[in-house]
Amino acid sequence: MLNAEVDARTTRRALVEAGIAITSELSLDAVLQKLVRIAAELTDARYSALGVIDRSGLELERFVTHGLDDATRARIGDLPRGKGILGVLIADARPMRLDDLMTDPRAVGFPPNHPPMNSFLGVPVMTRGVAFGNLYLAEKQPSGPFSEEDEELVILLASQAAVAIENAGSVQRDALRRAVQAQEAERRRLARELHDETGQALTSMLLGLAAVERAETADDARAAAGELRELVVLTLQNVRRLAVELRPSALDDFGLEPALRRLGQTVKESGALDVQVETRLGSERLLPEVETAVYRIVQEALTNVVKHASAERVSIVVTRMPEKLIVIVEDDGSGFDPDAGPGEGLGLLGMRERVQLLDGSLTIDASLGSGTMLALELPLS
């Protein structure tokens, strides 16, 4: 095969890889890291980097590099401040090719330990004509200036980086908005329950008290007081349950394991199904946000099993690994079609938001008639 043909094919593959990366579920830094590596490989550059300027336009918000080992990166010291050439690329958002970066009068601010960089290609990362970062390459191998074709490829990759950066911003905003919505829905439900059940009960108690007051004999009064006592006991249970739903104190006081066991017990009693809880968590507490997320997700998963699954058994297994926490909730119920799209329910949505906010992943394996398995992974570092 001709060399040119091989090149064209490699280029195409790399561009496809870049395209897939930006639509994947990788974190933004991982996507940018990939784009930077691909840019270097396609242009035979020894070094490549991508910097994103923050809103103030003064500081670098992100900076990913390729080709610099950790030691060199550490020796260089502080991140570039976007003065020198990087600043020029932001202010004057046009691609730039230089034969020798080091001797360019605009290349100010090179730290003393920076490896020499001669041939240079930089392109702005921009959307709608506004630059907010740049992608640049240095030291074309074996040696020599970057070509026009290099420039075109890097412009393409920079535009993909811009899309990835924009997406990450809007995904975050979306996640936040939906998390708030789910919280609101939950509060509305609790408010309704407080109003309907607890309010009703207190009204009945008032009536009961009036009956005690009106009682003509001591026996009548005692009977009315007895009824009242039952009502108070029931209401107390109800209020306790609501309080636990709002914030299970077992979670704060004793940690995830007892809280999950208690939750399992409650579901077992109220849902008439066999609930098994198995935890391998070790002795150290997890971060509070991880504990809360796992508790809420398992709580919603169990609520769903009770509400929708007609299951006989459900098992919850929580395993702590060195780097991540794995939670599996599995029932033997009706299953469902996860591709049927989101209905009115906020439960699964809320789970996904919680997982996303912690950079974890959630997989639901369900098909009609064969139970549901929910697998959750949360990073621990």
Ligand SMILES: Nc1ncnc2c1ncn2[C@@H]1O[C@H](COP(=O)(O)OP(=O)(O)OP(=O)(O)O)[C@@H](O)[C@H]1O
């Ligand atoms: N374990 C399960 N077994 C069978 N079906 C399930 C299970 N979990 C979820 N589903 C199905 O997925 C749908 C979406 O669940 P989701 O928790 O998002 O909403 P919901 O439970 O209907 O409402 P909400 O959680 O807001 O009260 C449910 O309506 C149900 O059809």
Ligand SMILES: [Mg+2]
């Ligand atoms: Mg639900």
